[in-house]
Amino acid sequence: MMIETTNYYRWRKFKNRFFQFLLILSAIAVLTPIFLIVQYTFVKGASSLNFDFFTNLPKPVGESGGGMRHAIIGTLYLVAIGAAIAVPLGIMSGIYLAEFDKKSALSRILSFSIDLLTGVPSIIVGIFAYILLVVPLKSFNALAGGVALSIIILPIVTRSTEEILKLVPDHIREAGLALGLPRWKVIFMIIVPGSFKGIFTGVMLAISRAAGETAPLLFTAFGNMYMSYRIDQPMASLPVQIYNYAISPFEDWQRQAWGGAFVLIIIVLGINLTSRAIINRNEFVNFFIELNKKFKGKKVK
Amino acid sequence: MEEAKTILSTKNLECYFGDFHAVKGISIEYKEKSINAIIGPSGCGKSTYLRSLNRIHEEIPGAYNKGEVNLLGKNIYEKDVDPVLIRRNIGMVFQKPNPFPSLSIFDNVVIGLKLQGVKNKALLQEKAEISLRKAALWDEVKDKLNKPGTSLSGGQQQRLCIARTIAVDPPVILMDEPTSALDPIATASIEELMLELKKEFCVIIVTHNMQQAARVADNTAFFVLGELIEQGASEQIFTNPKQKKTEDYITGRFG
Numbered sequence: 001m002m003i004e005t006t007n008y009y010r011w012r013k014f015k016n017r018f019f020q021f022l023l024i025l026s027a028i029a030v031l032t033p034i035f036l037i038v039q040y041t042f043v044k045g046a047s048s049l050n051f052d053f054f055t056n057l058p059k060p061v062g063e064s065g066g067g068m069r070h071a072i073i074g075t076l077y078l079v080a081i082g083a084a085i086a087v088p089l090g091i092m093s094g095i096y097l098a099e100f101d102k103k104s105a106l107s108r109i110l111s112f113s114i115d116l117l118t119g120v121p122s123i124i125v126g127i128f129a130y131i132l133l134v135v136p137l138k139s140f141n142a143l144a145g146g147v148a149l150s151i152i153i154l155p156i157v158t159r160s161t162e163e164i165l166k167l168v169p170d171h172i173r174e175a176g177l178a179l180g181l182p183r184w185k186v187i188f189m190i191i192v193p194g195s196f197k198g199i200f201t202g203v204m205l206a207i208s209r210a211a212g213e214t215a216p217l218l219f220t221a222f223g224n225m226y227m228s229y230r231i232d233q234p235m236a237s238l239p240v241q242i243y244n245y246a247i248s249p250f251e252d253w254q255r256q257a258w259g260g261a262f263v264l265i266i267i268v269l270g271i272n273l274t275s276r277a278i279i280n281r282n283e284f285v286n287f288f289i290e291l292n293k294k295f296k297g298k299k300v301k
Numbered sequence: 302m303e304e305a306k307t308i309l310s311t312k313n314l315e316c317y318f319g320d321f322h323a324v325k326g327i328s329i330e331y332k333e334k335s336i337n338a339i340i341g342p343s344g345c346g347k348s349t350y351l352r353s354l355n356r357i358h359e360e361i362p363g364a365y366n367k368g369e370v371n372l373l374g375k376n377i378y379e380k381d382v383d384p385v386l387i388r389r390n391i392g393m394v395f396q397k398p399n400p401f402p403s404l405s406i407f408d409n410v411v412i413g414l415k416l417q418g419v420k421n422k423a424l425l426q427e428k429a430e431i432s433l434r435k436a437a438l439w440d441e442v443k444d445k446l447n448k449p450g451t452s453l454s455g456g457q458q459q460r461l462c463i464a465r466t467i468a469v470d471p472p473v474i475l476m477d478e479p480t481s482a483l484d485p486i487a488t489a490s491i492e493e494l495m496l497e498l499k500k501e502f503c504v505i506i507v508t509h510n511m512q513q514a515a516r517v518a519d520n521t522a523f524f525v526l527g528e529l530i531e532q533g534a535s536e537q538i539f540t541n542p543k544q545k546k547t548e549d550y551i552t553g554r555f556g
Contacts, residue, residue, distance in 0.1 A: 181417070190412065
């Protein structure tokens with residue numbers, strides 16, 4: 001048998017390298033904007049960050065200093081309202097879609113509506129919440145903002161819960177039924193807890209998406225220059241505060257807008273990283289146990 | 302020797318998937334403390350028949366049954382019968398080992414009891430040990446009961462599924478090709494286990510493997526295209542079949 005390098009082999013190898021190169025190039029192309037955004041906000045934003053930024057309220061124009069405490073707390077408050085409404089509803093409807101009545105009219109309508117809801121522009125969501133809750137209450141208010149955010153969160157949670165549950169093979173459900181367990185127990189005690197990680201990831205993704213939304217809050221929670229915890233009053237949020245400051249003519253405010261942008265990115269990243277840490281907490285703990293073992297092992301030597 | 306009691310029997314059992322008539326009028330009796338094999342070529346309806354014995358078949362959209370399945374004289378397809386209670390009396394082991402993901406070995410065994418409302422920890426502990434011992438798995442897992450069930454090997458997982466099934470004490474255990482995903486060594490250990498289980502349970506097993514049926518089963522039924530061709534003592538079926546089709550199948554000329 002002859003084994004020698006043929007031209008055909010070289011050509012094949014070249015093609016392989018070429019496509020590998022293309023794929024690496026597109027991976028870098030995707031990374032570039034992400035990296036630039038983080039880097040740019042860091043450079044511009046970090047310089048305007050200080051302790052006061054987190055603890056103080058805005059100062060009148062002309063006075064230097066002041067911070068965004070009200071907007072940071074406001075964002076967390078609004079996202080919490082949105083999540084409190086949308087997460088239980090979303091998980092429940094996701095379970096309904098994946099586990100019950102797969103072919104009923106209701107589930108088909110629900111599934112289609114979820115798709116539509118995902119595609120509704122966020123400004124329209126804002127208008128809807130405005131008509132629903134701002135007009136009757138005759139004031140911009142935090143509740144309307146929270147409801148608007150819940151409409152952003154809801155379809156993402158529903159869809160991701162449904163997809164995660166559909167990954168569970170049917171024979172696992174049958175094994176539960178074959179033990180003589182009623183269907184609801186199989187679903188809520190075996191299937192859903194088994195998919196907890198995936199469902200949780202979907203929830204966190206939806207929440208961090210909502211934390212960065214501006215349009216649904218513009219004419220619902222509206223914004224505020226003071227600290228407010230009242231659900232029936234306007235409430236500041238980071239995205240709206242950034243928007244207002246960024247389009248203002250004052251240099252000091254524009255600087256603070258960068259600071260706010262940086263904090264917002266940190267919050268969203270923080271949500272993502274903490275959720276990962278919670279999901280992988282066993283792996284985290286094991287990692288430190290292993291590290292500790294190695295460390296001790298060296299000491300003994 | 303006194304006559305063994307009939308524990309489960311089917312009478313003119315028919316199974317459908319929508320319009321498709323998969324199993325046609327099957328009548329078989331199963332005695333307590335016996336192993337009963339169902340053999341036949343792929344697509345002959347043997348799995349569907351087995352899945353009708355504990356009313357799992359009807360969980361598939363569009364699937365339904367006609368005829369009778371009598372468990373200790375009571376037809377489980379009567380209107381007022383709760384399928385959940387039937388399944389507590391007729392356990393099932395599946396083709397692929399399917400321990401519940403994210404549950405520990407211990408919880409996998411006792412989940413049936415736990416979700417049926419048993420809260421006594423000592424009792425659960427005891428049940429887990431007894432079931433794992435009966436499934437010949439105790440010695441291998443007794444030091445790692447808190448590890449996930451999915452961390453075991455395929456053969457161990459299947460024995461875990463058997464332990465899970467016998468933990469709820471069903472008098473009848475159905476096995477749907479329980480060794481087809483396992484290697485020969487794991488298969489041998491499951492077969493050995495079946496012979497142990499026979500001392501207490503009525504085991505009904507669907508298998509592609511005719512040697513397996515000949516090795517472990519007291520009685521064998523042969524299906525082709527949803528019809529029962531022949532049934533009887535395994536020895537007779539495998540050495541002296543009455544039907545031409547059965548002979549062709551077990552000698553490898555057909556199927």
